[in-house]
Amino acid sequence: MPASPSGDRPAPVPAPARVDRAPSPGSRARRRREALVAAAFIAPSLLGFSVFYLWPTLRGLWFSLTDFDFFTPPAFVGLGNYARLLEDATFWNAMVVTLQYVAVNIGVQTVVALGIAVLMHRLTTSTLVRSVVVMPYLVANVVVALVFFWMLDAQIGIVNEALTGLGLDPVAFFGDETWAVPTIALVNVWRHMGYTALLIFAGLQMIPGHLYEAARTEGASEWRMFWSITLPLLRPVLAVVLVITMIGSFQVFDTVAVTTAGGPADATRVLQYYIFDLAFQRLDYGYASAVSVVLLVILMAVAALQLRLTRAHQSDLG
Template sequence: MRHRLRDPVTGLLFVLPMLVLFLIFKIFPTLGAAGMSLTNWNIGGEWSFIGADNYTRLVNDPNFWSSLRATLVYTVIYVPLVMAVSLGTALLLNSIVFMRGLFRGMLFLPYVTSFVFAGIIWRWIFEFDGLVNGVLAKLDLGPVGFMERAELVLPALAVVSCWKGFGYSMLILLAGLKAIPGSYLEAAKVDGAGPWQRFRGITLPLLKPALFFVLVIETIASFQVFDTIYVMTGGGPAKASYTLIYGIFERGFRFWEFGYAATWGMVLFAIVLVVSLIQRRFIGKENT
């Protein structure tokens, strides 16, 4: 019995520190938010149990539905964009032999920069007298109010977030490309397969587990976008970039309605969970 228990107990001891941190910073706060969503908790710490009243209020809140719509539109724009950029740069780095480490570091650099710093720089780039409108003016196509037009603000924010965050997904996909045996590609090349045929028939199928992982983490990141919006638009114009996370921030730290903010958070948690399960069911079941 002692011999049979030794390996499981040893493994548990190794993972115990991370398990404790996960419980303290993930599970317990989630359970606390679930309980808080059933109260009218305020900034003074005073609260009373109100049951499902916050959820009833949320269903009838036009701000919630507009923020959900903005979040979904942003997700639809951002996720395909960052997936394409990450895969393209990973394929490019995988084909580079000379100074590969330098190029990898340069492409990863935006990921480690501050969201606030990136937002300030990109706000200047998108302004009427900024870099993009300067180029458009030279082509007689501008200026364009990217931050002032409701139909353009979410695509502009998606570009900024993509520039800021694609580096991590790029490294994940690059690692997946490195794991593909070179003999497969060489054999296909000998058989006369072109670059596109090798990519479609060998590289892409073997890269599916990494692609699925990137899809899940980038989808979750798109639902949690906040920093860029807070710095660049403040939810505007006319709440066109008023996402769910920004709504949670405003309810909790501007109106001090912590119970109602927790309700928004629990609904966001449920949405992300459902979307992740759908992705696994229809896209990544055979790749996990």
């Protein structure tokens, strides 16, 4: 190695220039084949998304700017439907009812599902237990709604028969304005809590077991480990679960349609049922599309806000 001009230490030898070689014809052909295979796998899902989601969404956006009753061509009205929405008392009532339902459903479902998931994680690893927990989710929502509708009937329902046998007055669970929304929310909690618990349980499986062993060595109780280890490390999973359950709660329809049909006195007329009523009973497709767009914007805003507040992109496991 040649010496530097000062003579103190040898001068560094410059590194040879990097020569970028063009990809060989065989490499380019292989990449093209891989791209074609990837496109073939993606194509069915992309086609389904375009036909059943993207195109209906774009059509709905267009219809929301028109006056359309299905029997006549759409007439462009600009933002007229949205201006009408601001003065629609039924829409605002449906918004309040939907928020009441979401609050009860999300609050109870999250707490119960989290408790079930923690118990499964800490006490048992039985596949049979997990299967039993998720079983209600496999039953169709309409079937669940009908079964509970009969069980909670004020006249012949088995629940009210039991209340009468205990000397209590029967309760019109679906027919009383006070009880209707909580009843529908709890019915859906019963059906979905097993699936939600399974999602949370999958997140619990990713928490290293040595953290619990170290905390137990230090004398921490189960309650202390839950608040100091489980909840902080489960935050990203809980954020995703909350977004999924929140979106599903805002879209509740079938339970309301089967049991109360929006009654009594609009006490259970949620946004989805109001959209159904406008579109398929009143044939006011333009205004129904405007309400649907507003619901879409609400769901996007709620999901983005939840992910930001819960810092779902961060994990304490790192």
